[in-house]
Structure formats: C-alpha cells, structure tokens
Amino acid sequence: MMNRTYEKGIYIHIPFCVHKCIYCDFLSAPADDAVKYAYTKALINEIRNTADKQVIDKQINDNQTRDKITSIFFGGGTPSVLPDGCIADILMAVRDCFDIEDDAEITMECNPGTVNESRLSEYRAAGVNRLSFGLQSADNNELKMLGRIHTFEQFVESFRLARKAGFNNINVDLMSAIPGQTEATLENTFDKVMALQPEHISVYSLILEDGTYLADNIDKFPPVPDEDEDRRMYHMTNERLHSAGYERYEISNYSRKGFECRHNLLYWNRGEYYGFGCSAAGFIGNERYSDIRDVKKYIELNGDIEKLHENIEILTKEDAIEEFMFLGLRKMAGVDVMDFQRRFGVPIENVYAKEIEHNVDKGLLIRQGDMLKLTEYGIDICNTVMSDFILTYGD
Numbered sequence: 001m002m003n004r005t006y007e008k009g010i011y012i013h014i015p016f017c018v019h020k021c022i023y024c025d026f027l028s029a030p031a032d033d034a035v036k037y038a039y040t041k042a043l044i045n046e047i048r049n050t051a052d053k054q055v056i057d058k059q060i061n062d063n064q065t066r067d068k069i070t071s072i073f074f075g076g077g078t079p080s081v082l083p084d085g086c087i088a089d090i091l092m093a094v095r096d097c098f099d100i101e102d103d104a105e106i107t108m109e110c111n112p113g114t115v116n117e118s119r120l121s122e123y124r125a126a127g128v129n130r131l132s133f134g135l136q137s138a139d140n141n142e143l144k145m146l147g148r149i150h151t152f153e154q155f156v157e158s159f160r161l162a163r164k165a166g167f168n169n170i171n172v173d174l175m176s177a178i179p180g181q182t183e184a185t186l187e188n189t190f191d192k193v194m195a196l197q198p199e200h201i202s203v204y205s206l207i208l209e210d211g212t213y214l215a216d217n218i219d220k221f222p223p224v225p226d227e228d229e230d231r232r233m234y235h236m237t238n239e240r241l242h243s244a245g246y247e248r249y250e251i252s253n254y255s256r257k258g259f260e261c262r263h264n265l266l267y268w269n270r271g272e273y274y275g276f277g278c279s280a281a282g283f284i285g286n287e288r289y290s291d292i293r294d295v296k297k298y299i300e301l302n303g304d305i306e307k308l309h310e311n312i313e314i315l316t317k318e319d320a321i322e323e324f325m326f327l328g329l330r331k332m333a334g335v336d337v338m339d340f341q342r343r344f345g346v347p348i349e350n351v352y353a354k355e356i357e358h359n360v361d362k363g364l365l366i367r368q369g370d371m372l373k374l375t376e377y378g379i380d381i382c383n384t385v386m387s388d389f390i391l392t393y394g395d
C-alpha cells in the first residue's frame with residue numbers, strides 16, 4: 001500500500017460582478033441574490049462530489065493517497081459580491097472534504113467598494129488570510145473610463161477596513177497601458193498605492209481582448225500607449241517598486257520578502273490544483289480541464305462533475321515540457337535544469353540545446369548554476385524567447 005502526500009491548490013471561480021468593466025473578457029456578470037445562493041449551493045456540491053470521487057478513485061487504486069491543500073484562491077468576477085455567509089459556507093465545505101495545511105494561503109479577490117467591516121470580519125473568521133484588491137489605477141479619470149465601480153478614495157477606505165479586520169497580507173492589482181495613461185499618471189498611481197504599504201503588487205499591461213466594448217470601440221478612446229511606451233512603463237514600474245523594497249519574482253508580480261503569492265507560484269511551478277465553479281480551470285495528474293461557462297446550466301447541473309468538465313486535455317510529455325519552460329521562465333528565478341531532469345528523465349540540453357545556446361548568445365537568457373532565466377532584454381521580448389521552446393514533432 002502506498003502512503004503519499006500530494007500538495008495541491010484549489011481555485012474557486014465566482015462569476016458575478018456589480019457591473020461589467022469595458023475591457024473585461026472574464027466570465028463575470030451582474031446577478032441577483034437568488035442566483036448567487038443557487039450558484040453557491042451548486043459549487044458546494046461540486047466540491048463535495050469531487051472529493052467523494054477522489055476517495056473512490058483512491059480505493060480502486062488501492063492507494064492511501066491524501067491530498068494536502070496548500071493554497072485556495074477565490075477569483076472572479078468579484079467573490080466579495082456573494083451575499084453574507086456564502087464564502088464561509090464554501091470554505092466549510094472545502095475543509096470538510098480536503099486536508100488543508102495549517103498555514104495554507106487562502107486568498108480572496110475583492111473589488112474596492114464591495115466590502116464592509118462585517119464582511120471582512122466574516123472572511124477572516126472563515127480563514128481567508130490574504131486579500132487581493134482590483135484597483136487598476138489611482139487616477140479617478142482612468143477608473144471611470146475603464147468602467148470600474150469605485151474611486152481611488154473608496155479603495156483607500158476598503159484597504160483601511162481590511163487592515164482593521166486583521167489582514168496583513170494584501171495584494172493590489174494595477175494596470176499599465178490604459179488608454180490615455182502616461183508614465184506620470186502611472187507613477188502617481190504607484191506613489192499613492194505604496195503609501196499604503198501593501199505586501200504585494202501586480203502590474204499587468206491592459207490587453208485589448210476581442211469582443212470587449214473597449215476593443216470594439218477603441219477609436220472613441222484616448223490613444224493606448226504604444227509598444228515602446230509600454231516597455232518604458234514596464235521599466236519604470238520595475239525601478240519604482242524595486243526602490244521601494246518590492247522584489248519582482250515574476251514578470252508582472254512584486255512582493256515584500258516572504259509575501260510571494262503561493263497560489264500563483266504553484267501555477268508557475270506546474271503544481272496540481274482543482275478548479276471549482278463556472279469556467280474554472282483545473283490541472284490534476286496530466287489532465288487539464290475547465291468547467292462549463294454557462295452559469296444557468298452550471299446551477300442546473302448542481303455539482304454533477306461528469307457533466308461539468310469540458311475542454312479536457314490529456315497532456316503529452318511534449319506538452320508538459322513546453323509548459324514547464326513557458327511557466328518557469330516567467331519566474332525571475334527561472335527554470336531549474338535539475339528539476340527538468342528529475343521530472344522528464346533527460347537533461348534539458350537533450351531537448352533544447354540549440355534553443356538555449358541561441359538565446360544565451362543573443363543575450364536573452366542567462367545560465368546561473370542550475371538556473372536558466374530571462375535577462376532584462378529577454379523579459380522585454382519574452383514571447384519571442386518562449387516561442388523558441390515550442391516543440392514541433394513529426395518531421
């Protein structure tokens with residue numbers, strides 16, 4: 001009989017928002033409380049049925065495998081728009097069904113203006129120990145243009161309430177390359193946010209996603225910073241955050257020492273995770289899957305996991321190798337070549353000798369001991385570097 005412990009994460013998707021932002025292509029929409037309660041019930045059933053299936057699978061395999069959950073992430077949408085008690089109920093179900101590590105990281109995304117003192121206390125009491133505020137900008141004109149529901153002042157109040165409720169691990173999501181944004185307005189955003197001293201800051205460039213209002217009407221908006229301006233903003237971001245004591249540990253993520261996001265690191269290290277909720281993606285064994293995207297149907301299926309999963313993809317060894325490179329190179333620490341050999345049974349040079357040599361020669365990659373990582377120049381054109389690591393076969 002085998003007796004192993006597997007570390008895994010859990011992602012939980014809450015597909016509701018107060019209002020749709022004009023650039024958003026996530027699965028999210030406004031809904032009334034009846035829908036939110038019905039969704040919560042279906043979600044809890046999905047969690048319970050998944051755990052039951054794991055138990056049956058383990059008995060069939062005659063293993064005594066026990067999952068150890070190291071991180072839980074409530075994303076969306078806006079998880080903080082669920083009615084009182086829902087987050088606590090979901091977490092209670094997760095605890096019933098899985099073995100949660102004592103110091104597991106439990107993150108909840110919140111939008112400024114959607115939390116109050118009692119809700120934040122409820123989250124703390126339920127075990128949430130990390131908040132992630134979607135601020136995007138400290139400039140109220142930029143926020144209004146993006147269709148955000150809050151002002152910077154409302155964010156400051158939500159942040160203050162979060163600290164008061166005892167949250168000592170807070171991320172703030174920010175955005176660059178917003179139409180009309182300049183280096184000066186972005187720098188001003190950093191100044192205002194850093195004055196609050198969050199433990200973690202993410203800064204992603206705005207991407208114009210097909211089918212969003214912004215992409216379809218881009219001519220009606222101020223110009224989007226071009227690629228050169230975007231890179232200048234990226235370099236300024238790195239310098240400003242670095243000089244304020246934030247370490248960049250992934251291309252777009254910065255934190256104070258010890259406050260790196262464990263859940264995201266699990267993704268970038270190709271760790272396994274369950275995905276629960278509409279459109280939630282999971283990765284278990286060598287299988288990637290996601291849940292159906294239709295909220296009404298999700299509620300009707302009420303946790304029937306045989307019918308909830310779609311886009312099931314069984315990864316080949318080549319897929320796994322590519323993912324290991326794409327995800328690993330996003331980390332500033334880079335990929336561990338010894339880890340590559342342990343996972344795939346061959347030295348990295350047997351698969352990528354030419355690609356590594358070529359990118360090192362061009363100053364895009366650097367080898368330091370066992371680590372292979374992007375240089376600053378490599379970060380600027382990381383998509384080009386990563387495309388070199390796509391494996392082609394059959395010819």
Ligand code: SF4
Nearest residue numbers: 017020021024028077
């Ligand atoms: S708050 Fe986030 S998930 Fe909701 S509409 Fe805006 S960008 Fe999309």
